[in-house]
Amino acid sequence: xxxxxxxxxxxxxxxxxxxxxxxxxxxxxxxxxxxxxxxxxxxxxxxxxxxxxxxxxxxxxxxxxxxxxxxxxxxxxxxxxxxxxxxxxxxxxxxxxxxxxxxxxxx
Numbered sequence: 001x002x003x004x005x006x007x008x009x010x011x012x013x014x015x016x017x018x019x020x021x022x023x024x025x026x027x028x029x030x031x032x033x034x035x036x037x038x039x040x041x042x043x044x045x046x047x048x049x050x051x052x053x054x055x056x057x058x059x060x061x062x063x064x065x066x067x068x069x070x071x072x073x074x075x076x077x078x079x080x081x082x083x084x085x086x087x088x089x090x091x092x093x094x095x096x097x098x099x100x101x102x103x104x105x106x107x
Contacts, residue, residue: 027073030063031093034081044079044107066090075103 028048034041045061052059063079064070066086076097084090097104 026058026060028059028061028075028077029070029073029093030061030077030079031066031069031084031090032063032077032079032081033065033085034079038081040080040107044077048077066093069093072096072100072102076105078104078106080107 030044030048032041032044036042045063048061051057052061060073062070062073066084066089069089072093076093078090078094094104094106
C-alpha cells in the first residue's frame with residue numbers, strides 16, 4: 001500500500017496507464033488537515049484510488065495540510081476536516097484553483 005501524506009508520512013502517489021481519460025491529469029492536490037488514521041481521510045483517499053484504478057488513469061495524489069501547501073497540481077480536492085489549521089490558506093487554494101480553471105471538488 002502506498003504511503004499517505006501527513007505530518008509523519010510521505011505524499012501518496014498512485015500511477016497506472018492512461019486509457020479512458022482524454023485529458024492527461026498528472027497530479028491531484030488534496031487539501032486535508034485530518035490525521036491519516038481518521039476514517040474521513042481514509043475514505044477520501046480510497047475514493048480517489050478507486051476512481052484512478054477504474055479509469056486506469058495515470059495520476060498522482062498529493063495530500064497537503066493547510067499550513068504546508070505546495071504547488072497545486074492539475075486538479076484540487078478540498079477534503080473534509082474543517083476547521084482547517086489555516087482557513088485563509090484553504091480559501092486561497094480555492095480562489096487560485098477557480099482563477100486557473102482547475103477542476104475543484106469540495107467534500
